[in-house]
Amino acid sequence: MQVGGPAAPGAAGDTPGRAVTVRFNANTAPGLLLALRPRSGPLQVRLGDEAVAFYQASNIGAAPVTGVATYNVTPATVGRYFHKTACFCFEQQTLEPGQQVDMPLAFWVDPQMAKDPATRDIHTITISYSFFRSLDDADRNGALANAGPHVGARAGATQ
Template sequence: MSEASANRRLIQRLLLVVVAMFGFGFALVPIYEVMCQALGINGKTAGVVYEGVQVVNEARTVRVQFLATNSAGMVWEFRPKNDELLVHPGAVNEMIFVASNPSNSIMTAQAVPSIAPSVAAAYFHKTECFCFTQQVLQPGQRIEMPVRFIVDRDLPEDVHHLTLAYTLFDITATKSPAAVAGR
């Protein structure tokens, strides 16, 4: 085998590796979504319907703390209306988060939730959440965004406090100007 044909085979193999890596990069997002939904991790509970939920123990309360932070470079003001709620496991609850865009341009954001302690994530079910969709705000616009949730009545008895934290990311640059303006 000549040196030229060996080089050609090496280049073909390297190109195949590059294409495979590129394809795998695109496949990671749907794989992540499926895994989060199947395992109930990272607060991904969209599309789950909870019917017939009820409080079994009226005496039991769980403190749910709410945190809101911005990622680096995100200029929006973002906060929960209250810092915490005392809830009964099995009851439907709601918290409102407030966001405003103080910039002079249209911006798109995506909130990413997390729940602590991690053992409680499987028992925290969001039935409606602003984190399920991207939020587009005009310059100076302010919105109230609800999150409706149920702390499962099967939450382990030793868990008395949960924290639902959201980090808000500026994804304006990932949207085409026509898509942002069309919303």
């Protein structure tokens, strides 16, 4: 874990030393034989400074698994001030049986958060990742066999 790298692009000198606690959470879709957990505990992050945290994904099944992670930021009002500079979200990850991978999350929190009346009193932010089976993986494993015609449809595609 690395905290306190060079100042991020939104760094401002008028909030010196102001920090927030960033907590990490993870879960996986039911039936997905993939475990996701944060490797980093809560971090104290000065506004404007870049920090790095890690999540670990493990395939606990007997076959390869391909999934995609999504994330959310709470409280929701802080989302506009939370900036990821490196993330594993929205990219397919394939893990072989028994394989474990560490996935980095590099981020910074914009100091403007301290000036916004809706967020200036917030001192804790939670980043939550959810891992889901990819459509390709679900189709390959027969999980879409009984799904309706809308599942997996691409925008603008005719059915």
